[in-house]
Amino acid sequence: MNRHKIRETFLSGLFKNNPTFVLVLGTCPTIAMTTSLANAFAMGLATTFVLIFSNLFVSLLRNVIPDKVRIPCYIVIISTFVIIVQMVMRKFLPELYSTMQAFIALIVVNCIILARAESFASCNGPVLSVVDGVSMGLGFTGALCLIGIVREFFAAGSFAGFAIPGFPAMSGVGASAFGFIAFGCLMALFNFVMQKLNERKEKLKAASLPLSDGSVGALEETK
Amino acid sequence: MTASLISVMFAAVISQNIVLSQYQGICPFLGVSKKMSSAAGMGFAVIFVLAISSVFCWLVYNYILLPLELDYLYTMAFILVIASLVQLLEMVLKRFSPTLYSALGVYLPLITTNCAILGTANSAVVYNSYNFLYTFGVSIATGVGFLLAICLLAGIRLKTDNASEIPKCFKGFPITLVTAAIMAMAFAGFSGILG
Numbered sequence: 001m002n003r004h005k006i007r008e009t010f011l012s013g014l015f016k017n018n019p020t021f022v023l024v025l026g027t028c029p030t031i032a033m034t035t036s037l038a039n040a041f042a043m044g045l046a047t048t049f050v051l052i053f054s055n056l057f058v059s060l061l062r063n064v065i066p067d068k069v070r071i072p073c074y075i076v077i078i079s080t081f082v083i084i085v086q087m088v089m090r091k092f093l094p095e096l097y098s099t100m101q102a103f104i105a106l107i108v109v110n111c112i113i114l115a116r117a118e119s120f121a122s123c124n125g126p127v128l129s130v131v132d133g134v135s136m137g138l139g140f141t142g143a144l145c146l147i148g149i150v151r152e153f154f155a156a157g158s159f160a161g162f163a164i165p166g167f168p169a170m171s172g173v174g175a176s177a178f179g180f181i182a183f184g185c186l187m188a189l190f191n192f193v194m195q196k197l198n199e200r201k202e203k204l205k206a207a208s209l210p211l212s213d214g215s216v217g218a219l220e221e222t223k
Numbered sequence: 224m225t226a227s228l229i230s231v232m233f234a235a236v237i238s239q240n241i242v243l244s245q246y247q248g249i250c251p252f253l254g255v256s257k258k259m260s261s262a263a264g265m266g267f268a269v270i271f272v273l274a275i276s277s278v279f280c281w282l283v284y285n286y287i288l289l290p291l292e293l294d295y296l297y298t299m300a301f302i303l304v305i306a307s308l309v310q311l312l313e314m315v316l317k318r319f320s321p322t323l324y325s326a327l328g329v330y331l332p333l334i335t336t337n338c339a340i341l342g343t344a345n346s347a348v349v350y351n352s353y354n355f356l357y358t359f360g361v362s363i364a365t366g367v368g369f370l371l372a373i374c375l376l377a378g379i380r381l382k383t384d385n386a387s388e389i390p391k392c393f394k395g396f397p398i399t400l401v402t403a404a405i406m407a408m409a410f411a412g413f414s415g416i417l418g
Binding site: 024025026027028031032071072075076079080082083086087101102105106108109110111114177178179180181183184185187188189191192195 | 245246247248249250253254295296298299302303306307335336337338340341342345346350390391392393396397398399400401403404405407408411
């Protein structure tokens, strides 16, 4: 368990394999629960909690669960933590829970969680799996908050519930269609930034390649 | 009674469309809409599974969970019902109807994680506590709404995926999401018709 691998796993979920913008998983809560920053943040945290604990338990039980019935086993583990989230939210955040009820229950079928259980936690140790859960969860929460900020700014003219002077609310932007547009445009922006960064990296590589007699090229190849 | 059932079903197909206004089942809506044939296969598989699974969920909720006061476990119970039903359906189709299996078979495992299935079962059985007939009617209508949306999107994507005017960073998912937004506006225009 070296530190390098943990760092790589952690960074991969945030940018290179961002669950929302790159893998495009779990799109339903991404569009439905991002009408405001508060909703987006709560949804992201609830998903992150379930993701971390399901990754941890799947990883701990990976040698016990028979291969043929692994999907139902994962679903039971995931839904246990979803029920815990439901109970805690109903007790302590009743008004937030009543607006989010439908999509909190649907965390069970959020593809991010099952995909990480199947492709990462079932073949990695518990420490690395928890790191992966934290990273994927934060990548998801960050993307949701970004969309939430944009949508709240246009629909209500506010930031995190505080009105911004000089920006009136736009009627109609709160409607369902704007969720798709905001998500699509932000994903295009993310692609654009990633493309520019890659182009710059390529340029740097091309410039440094003749000087460092191929060592940079070799490093790139091993990735 | 029948009039309101029809208006609820109409709303489930058009104005309260599961994908475009309830935001459920977006993953297969975006992922399986590249070709018309696969979009139609996915759509019919969803109608099939949705109708059967919500009936079973209704029975489980009203005859097992409520009498035993275990209704807080509905999420776990429903997803297990859906997952085992999909598995069973796959085996039955493979054995008795190879033609239907070859048409729908690939999409069946994907359906377990389609939130439209669990979302419809949750909202019809638990949140709205519909009776048996309503649950069945609404879930069929929801499935038809999904089929309609995914086939329309597949038709549009035949054009947009090959268009050369689209900027590079908008290619693929982003332009599909913008297309879906315009479709959502069109579908929302039907709200108010038939109650």
